[in-house]
Amino acid sequence: MTVSRGREFLSIPGPTTVPDEVLNAMHRPAIDIYSGDLPAITERCLGGLRQVLRTEGSVFIYVANGHGAWEAAVTNVLSKGDRILVLESGRFAIGWGEMAAVLGVEIERLPGGWRRAVDPAALEEHLRADGAGRIKAVLVVQVDTASGVVNDIPAIRRAMDAAGHPALLMVDAIASLAIMPFEMDAWGIDVTVAAPQKGLMTPPGLGFVAAGEKAMAVHREAGLRTHYWDWTARSGPMHYQKYCGTPPEHLLFGLQRALDLLLEEGLENAFRRHRLLAGAARRAVEVWRQGGAFDFNIVEPAARSNSVTTVLMEEGRDPAPLLAFLSGNCGVVLGIGIGELNGKAFRIAHMGHVNAPMILGVLGAIETGLVALGVPHGKGGAQAAINWLGSELAAR
Numbered sequence: 001m002t003v004s005r006g007r008e009f010l011s012i013p014g015p016t017t018v019p020d021e022v023l024n025a026m027h028r029p030a031i032d033i034y035s036g037d038l039p040a041i042t043e044r045c046l047g048g049l050r051q052v053l054r055t056e057g058s059v060f061i062y063v064a065n066g067h068g069a070w071e072a073a074v075t076n077v078l079s080k081g082d083r084i085l086v087l088e089s090g091r092f093a094i095g096w097g098e099m100a101a102v103l104g105v106e107i108e109r110l111p112g113g114w115r116r117a118v119d120p121a122a123l124e125e126h127l128r129a130d131g132a133g134r135i136k137a138v139l140v141v142q143v144d145t146a147s148g149v150v151n152d153i154p155a156i157r158r159a160m161d162a163a164g165h166p167a168l169l170m171v172d173a174i175a176s177l178a179i180m181p182f183e184m185d186a187w188g189i190d191v192t193v194a195a196p197q198k199g200l201m202t203p204p205g206l207g208f209v210a211a212g213e214k215a216m217a218v219h220r221e222a223g224l225r226t227h228y229w230d231w232t233a234r235s236g237p238m239h240y241q242k243y244c245g246t247p248p249e250h251l252l253f254g255l256q257r258a259l260d261l262l263l264e265e266g267l268e269n270a271f272r273r274h275r276l277l278a279g280a281a282r283r284a285v286e287v288w289r290q291g292g293a294f295d296f297n298i299v300e301p302a303a304r305s306n307s308v309t310t311v312l313m314e315e316g317r318d319p320a321p322l323l324a325f326l327s328g329n330c331g332v333v334l335g336i337g338i339g340e341l342n343g344k345a346f347r348i349a350h351m352g353h354v355n356a357p358m359i360l361g362v363l364g365a366i367e368t369g370l371v372a373l374g375v376p377h378g379k380g381g382a383q384a385a386i387n388w389l390g391s392e393l394a395a396r
């Protein structure tokens with residue numbers, strides 16, 4: 001017996017739900033790539049991205065995904081044999097570093113494990129030990145979608161400054177942009193990597209890279225540059241050069257609409273909405289975890305992200321039956337554990353085009369699954385989410 005008809009709730013940490021307005025904006029014929037509306041659409045997308053990234057720097061749009069944007073970022077500022085420092089807090093900065101290693105960059109890792117945020121003091125100490133300045137760049141994610149952690153980027157910048165270290169600060173904001181505050185220029189970030197399919201509510205297929213002045217200067221000497229990713233080639237006078245070929249027209253139609261929706265809502269309101277809905281999910285998990293079958297993956301409450309909550313099962317308990325029950329019987333698709341957490345965790349995404357019934361519905365379905373499968377859990381998690389959301393909304 002199932003109760004799965006109706007709209008499916010895709011609750012994975014990307015791709016996220018695409019608003020109907022964005023889907024509708026994409027539903028149109030292809031247009032000329034040499035004249036007409038397209039150059040203006042590109043400018044609107046770039047302008048919107050600059051507003052969301054909070055930067056006056058250069059923004060590049062690639063026909064790629066986040067991994068493509070990672071490679072674009074690395075090849076534009078580094079040379080073979082350069083050394084970089086990767087800050088571990090889950091899967092994604094490590095993956096970015098591994099990509100750079102294949103290109104001939106030497107990797108140092110600041111170990112941090114999978115259950116906590118990057119420690120700025122450990123970073124400062126590591127950089128102080130590099131008096132010769134061999135480390136050319138520091139790579140970090142703002143939100144790691146595998147572990148569910150949020151890193152304190154301003155504190156990481158302060159640690160680099162305190163160590164007096166000249167390395168570039170390169171930040172992956174793929175799973176945090178439009179979800180929580182991000183201030184590329186004010187926080188002294190040199191290179192930002194982003195993608196459309198998380199907080200930006202647009203189908204996958206694009207990668208974004210933003211570069212500040214210092215990164216653009218370093219770029220001139222970078223030895224790993226290739227024509228497709230190259231910032232200089234993409235800064236040429238012809239519109240098609242911005243994409244090194246045919247622009248991804250329909251994704252741009254969608255992106256423009258999504259950026260409009262976001263800026264209409266207001267970034268501050270979007271951040272607050274995410275904080276409230278993520279808070280509701282955390283209230284539910286806080287109650288359920290008292291049954292002992294699972295716990296928050298991220299130990300420190302303040303380091304749990306507003307994008308995704310990663311739930312770690314107790315030793316030997318497989319999350320697969322719960323995920324299968326939810327997708328097969330309830331029309332809810334949760335994220336699986338990835339990397340080190342494969343087979344050990346599940347992930348509740350609460351980012352992008354989400355509202356109260358979507359998140360409360362997901363939480364209610366999870367609690368239904370816990371009951372149906374006899375997974376030990378504290379009772380009333382969904383009720384706790386409702387109580388918290390109600391009191392937060394009443395307070396304003």
Ligand SMILES: *Cc1c(COP(=O)(O)O)cnc(C)c1O
Binds near residue numbers: 014141
């Ligand atoms: C999703 C994600 C990526 C990878 O993006 P793809 O588009 O799948 O290549 C990288 N970093 C973070 C933090 C992500 O959440």
